[in-house]
Amino acid sequence: MILELIVSALVFPGVLFISALSFFTEWYLRKSVAHMQSRMGPTYVGPIGLLQPFMDFVKLLVVKEEVKQKHSIIWLAELFGVLGISAIVSSLLLLPLSPIRIAADYDFLIYVYLLGVMVPIAMVAMSLCMSNPFVSAGASRLLSMILIVEPAFFAGMLTPISIATHISSSTPVFCEEAYCRSPPYSIFYSSITIGSAWSNFVYAAALITALAAVIVSVQAKAMLNPFNIPEAEQELIAGIKTEFSGPLLAIFNLLHNVELSSSILFIIYVFLGGPYPFRHLSIQGVLVLVAKYITILTLVAVVRALFGRFRVEQGVWILIKYSLIPAIAAVAMASLFNLYV
């Protein structure tokens, strides 16, 4: 079991896998957006530039100098960066993808703690370790976005989890000597149950609404156009990452990409049932999983390519209108329907 745990944490779906997935995600976003805007995108390293994000990371981490600024605390910024990455990697153990899977009553709250609390705190604290007015302005913008984005994202994610809990409460899937039941509000059990909910018209309507809301909030969580407000290149130099360089910039970029990749992975499992209707260890299952990932990623890329940057108050209101309110409406619709079915 110890060996399986080490493999899960460090190799699959741990540090190595999620890092590789995040490099692919960055490459796909850059390449597809470049294609939509009649540019070439990454081309230099690997076939069609596939290894460019990886080499950028290695160059920043191993070769480039970390510029020491007078009022900065670089070691603390690095520590917060790796704390954020570790929180994301640890949360992957809640998915059916992992060799070691953890399920508990209300483990959705552990997921909220890891991705909704630890990661934003790590990101804000990391940037505030570098004293600079551009960084402070970027961090204040990031805090304003977090105020709306995180509740919207997790309200959206709560919709399929409450539906799956209701469905699985009538069909027990976990048995022990003393009792036979499925843990409520568990990511693992929601992932393996949610596929069947799409056949119900009302559930499907709630799930589509929540899925749209969650995709909008992922765009903002990942600070991609039109929500690249905290970075705001040129307007705020580079916003929260103005003073980052060398290994610190490598850690920040990795944290940013890993957060996006893991958010999409959780959406695929919690909303779309992962490889549903196939099994994990089948060719069809893997193909379906890849197809779902690419579809969501393409949606994100299209939105990124279509829009320019919003102003701060514009971004906040758009998030309230198209992410927070639909997410709350979806979870309310699902909960009311659960009461009467």
Add this chain to the structure above:
Amino acid sequence: MLIVSDPVSASIFISLMMLCLTLLLYLVVKALKPKHSGSGDESREMYLGGEHPNILSKPHVLQSGLYWAIVFRDFKRVYRGLVEKVHTGIAIDWAYYMTAWLLILLLLAIIALGVSSLI
């Protein structure tokens, strides 16, 4: 392998794992960093787009002010509604406001009772 446990044990287990991973990754980063990186006494001034650092001594908006400015601007309509319609200084307005809230709460309580009796 599937581990089903109680929420407290699961939280402790995952938090410990996060802590161990943090330490391990931090050591890896330290080991891989170029040795000359961030060392020595050669520390630079902060990047201010070519301006002299003296510019920071001029009066400027506080960091917390940037946050509250956005919150106040976004919730201005709510604030105006509260100031203009509720806190008018007229006692009867306040009585209307409180009565309306109590009626809404009463309505919610009746709905909740109805739903719980159905279940």
